[in-house]
Structure formats: C-alpha cells, structure tokens
Amino acid sequence: MTMIEGHTAIEPPKGVPVWDVDPYDPAILSDPGEYYAELRSKGPFAYIPKYSILACGRHEETKEVFSDWQRFVSSRGVGLQDFKLEKPWRPQSIVVEADPPYHSQNRKVLARAMSPKAISALKEGFQIAADRLIDELVARGTFEAVEDLAEAYPVSIFPDAVGLQEGNKRCLIDYGAMVFNGLGPDNKLRQNAMAMGPDIVPWINEQCQRSKIDPGGFGETIFAAADAGEINEEEAGMLVRSLLSAGVDTTVTGIGSTVWCLATNPDQFERLKDDPDLLRPAFEEVLRYTSPVHSFCRTADVDTEVAGISIKKGTKILCVLGAANSDETQWPDAGKFDVARRPMGHLAMGTGIHGCVGQNLARAEVGAVLNAIINKVDKIELAGDAVWRPNNAIHALDKLPVKFTGK
Numbered sequence: 162m163t164m165i166e167g168h169t170a171i172e173p174p175k176g177v178p179v180w181d182v183d184p185y186d187p188a189i190l191s192d193p194g195e196y197y198a199e200l201r202s203k204g205p206f207a208y209i210p211k212y213s214i215l216a217c218g219r220h221e222e223t224k225e226v227f228s229d230w231q232r233f234v235s236s237r238g239v240g241l242q243d244f245k246l247e248k249p250w251r252p253q254s255i256v257v258e259a260d261p262p263y264h265s266q267n268r269k270v271l272a273r274a275m276s277p278k279a280i281s282a283l284k285e286g287f288q289i290a291a292d293r294l295i296d297e298l299v300a301r302g303t304f305e306a307v308e309d310l311a312e313a314y315p316v317s318i319f320p321d322a323v324g325l326q327e328g329n330k331r332c333l334i335d336y337g338a339m340v341f342n343g344l345g346p347d348n349k350l351r352q353n354a355m356a357m358g359p360d361i362v363p364w365i366n367e368q369c370q371r372s373k374i375d376p377g378g379f380g381e382t383i384f385a386a387a388d389a390g391e392i393n394e395e396e397a398g399m400l401v402r403s404l405l406s407a408g409v410d411t412t413v414t415g416i417g418s419t420v421w422c423l424a425t426n427p428d429q430f431e432r433l434k435d436d437p438d439l440l441r442p443a444f445e446e447v448l449r450y451t452s453p454v455h456s457f458c459r460t461a462d463v464d465t466e467v468a469g470i471s472i473k474k475g476t477k478i479l480c481v482l483g484a485a486n487s488d489e490t491q492w493p494d495a496g497k498f499d500v501a502r503r504p505m506g507h508l509a510m511g512t513g514i515h516g517c518v519g520q521n522l523a524r525a526e527v528g529a530v531l532n533a534i535i536n537k538v539d540k541i542e543l544a545g546d547a548v549w550r551p552n553n554a555i556h557a558l559d560k561l562p563v564k565f566t567g568k
C-alpha cells in the first residue's frame with residue numbers, strides 16, 4: 162500500500178525557500194546537527210517538496226506552531242500522514258492525536274494517573290531498583306549501556322507502575338519503535354517497524370484490557386475513571402495503550418542520552434558529582450541538548466499566518482524540536498552541554514496542552530538512575546564508538562559501550 166506522505170501538494174507560500182532535503186534520510190536522523198542549523202538558516206519556514214510540507218526549526222516559530230492547538234491541530238496526526246486523507250495504521254490516539262474538547266477529558270485522566278502524588282509514591286521503589294542496577298554495572302565495569310541500562314531500567318519498573326501482569330521487554334521496546342517510526346514517511350525505517358506488527362500489536366492490545374491490569378498502578382486509576390463514567394471502557398483501554406506507546410522508548414532514550422552526555426563531557430560529570438543539586442537541571446539540559454523526540458507534526462486547520470508567512474489550511478508542518486532546542490538565539494553556546502544551564506523553555510517535552518503528560522514519571526525514572534550514578538560511579542568512559550539509531554521521530558542511541566569506575 163502506498164502512503165500519502167505529507168500532504169496534497171501545496172504551493173510553497175510566498176517568501177518561503179524551497180529546500181530539496183529529506184529530513185528522514187538515515188544519515189540526517191543519525192547526526193542531525195547540520196540539518197538543524199541549515200533549517201534555521203532558511204528562515205522561519207522551509208518548504209520541502211519531497212513531502213509537500215513546511216518545516217520549522219527556529220525556537221520562536223516552532224513554539225508558536227507547536228503550542229497553538231486551535232490553528233495547528235493534532236487530530237489530523239502528529240506524523241507526516243494526514244488522517245483527513247488516509248486512515249492511520251492503528252486506531253488514532255485519543256490524547257496525542259486529538260483536539261479539545263475530546264482531548265481534554267482524556268488527558269485529564271492520564272494526568273491524574275501520573276500526578277505528582279502518584280509518582281512520589283513510586284520514588285522509593287525506583288531508587289532501590291536503580292541502585293541495584295548501577296551496583297551491578299559498576300561490578301561489571303564495561304557494559305552495553307543501551308541494552309543493559311537504558312532499556313533494562315524502564316522495562317524493570319514501568320510494567321509494575323502501570324499494573325501490567327506481564328512485562329514483555331521486546332514487545333514494549335518494539336512497539337515504541339513502531340509508534341515513532343510510524344510518524345515518518347513510507348521509508349525503510351517505517352516499513353521495517355510495521356513489519357513487526359503481527360508479533361507485537363496483538364500483545365500490546367491485550368495488555369490494555371481491564372482483566373490484564375492489576376490494582377495499584379496507573380491502569381487502575383484509568384479504569385476507575387471508566388467506572389465513574391468520565392470515559393468509557395474502550396477509552397480506558399486506549400489510554401493504557403497511550404502509556405505503552407509513549408512511556409518506554411522515550412525514557413529509554415532519555416537514560417541512554419544522559420549516559421552519553423556524561424561520558425562525552427567528563428568535566429560536566431565532575432560538576433554534577435560536586436553539586437548534586439544540579440541533577441534536575443542536568444536532565445533538562447540532556448533533553449535540550451539531545452532532543453529525544455526530534456520532530457512532531459501539526460496540521461494547519463485554518464488559513465493563517467506565522468512570522469508574516471501565509472499558511473494555507475491543510476498544510477502539514479514539521480516542527481523540528483531538535484532544531485528549536487539548538488537555536489543560538491535562544492541558548493547562547495547551544496552546542497555546549499552545560500549541566501548548570503537550566504534551559505527553561507526547551508521543547509523536548511513539547512509545551513502547551515499536549516506537553517508530555519508523563520513528564521513527572523520520566524523525571525522520576527531518569528532522576529533515580531542519575532542519582533544512583535552520581536552516588537556510585539566515579540568515572541564514565543566510552544568503551545567503543547557510540548552509534549545512533551535512525552528513527553523517524555526519535556533521536557536515540559543504538560549502541561553505547563561504556564565503562565563505569567566505581568567510587
């Protein structure tokens with residue numbers, strides 16, 4: 162089946178340069194720095210003929226498009242496909258691919274399930290698990306940090322936090338790859354991800370049923386909202402699916418990228434060990450510096466204007482969050498990883514009504530790991546080449562051989 166990528170061919174709006182680039186070229190996805198800089202240099206928008214889309218990468222306009230849900234809707238998909246023209250590969254998410262008012266009621270339930278109070282109750286267990294894992298890795302010395310730390314940690318605590326009876330590591334990780342590669346064009350990355358569907362999707366869908374959810378986790382709160390009549394039973398299952406879609410690949414990436422930042426910036430690791438109050442700001446800087454979700458789309462639902470550029474109703478806009486997060490006009494010396502920067506306003510977790518609803522959970526998970534590292538690890542070194550794994554929406558490591566020297 163061929164896919165309509167981006168949009169019905171629109172004309173490039175007046176004043177917008179045409180840029181013959183493929184943002185989904187694996188070489189760009191693996192090492193996007195130059196592409197980010199070139200996109201910003203083109204102006205507020207560039208027109209990309211290969212997909213008939215506009216792309217934006219300056220902080221100001223990216224933020225404007227990304228957060229104005231009234232003009233730039235999510236219900237037509239946050240990937241290249243326009244759900245008004247084509248059916249999505251799976252039933253559309255009732256949070257990330259929805260607009261108010263429907264979005265609001267669904268998001269409210271997820272926000273309650275992952276409230277600060279709910280996350281606080283998990284912190285002790287998260288820390289115990291992180292301490293144990295980091296002790297083990299220090300004892301091993303050299304290890305593969307993507308598989309043995311970045312993937313191993315969330316998969317060891319997330320299924321329980323949701324209330325899943327079974328935690329199938331491969332299914333959880335591979336479903337993330339499907340969801341995020343699914344946001345791109347019909348390229349090899351998306352095709353390979355979709356080919357995993359028959360092995361993965363039935364398991365995922367099964368875990369979303371009430372009978373598969375144990376009490377004591379986010380899932381219980383979600384189904385309680387169905388009992389209260391706030392949402393229906395099917396919607397409750399869909400919200401559990403959202404947790405499984407967005408809750409694994411993202412935190413895996415956050416942990417891997419944190420270790421990479423510290424391994425490649427030993428002076429910054431020293432500062433962090435000297436001043437543990439920098440733990441939270443350091444993670445925000447990892448988010449800014451690496452942008453785990455590198456881009457998401459919006460669709461103009463009205464004729465409008467941004468930065469003096471006319472945008473026609475129906476235009477897909479690729480919001481390149483990684484480019485916005487490395488915009489020098491917003492962050493002086495943006496190319497430097499600085500644990501004390503406190504990068505307020507980065508877009509790594511979005512902003513506005515669709516801003517990451519699991520961010521308390523993400524910060525608790527990565528915080529527990531970082532805390533264990535600064536308490537137990539004296540030195541972090543690369544033990545081989547870091548390799549990035551191209552993905553249509555995620556900027557993540559594939560391989561990260563690392564050596565931990567204990568304190």
Ligand code: OVM
Nearest residue numbers: 254256257340403406407
């Ligand atoms: C979802 C979801 C939520 C956030 C991100 C995401 C596309 C999916 O609700 O399924 O990635």
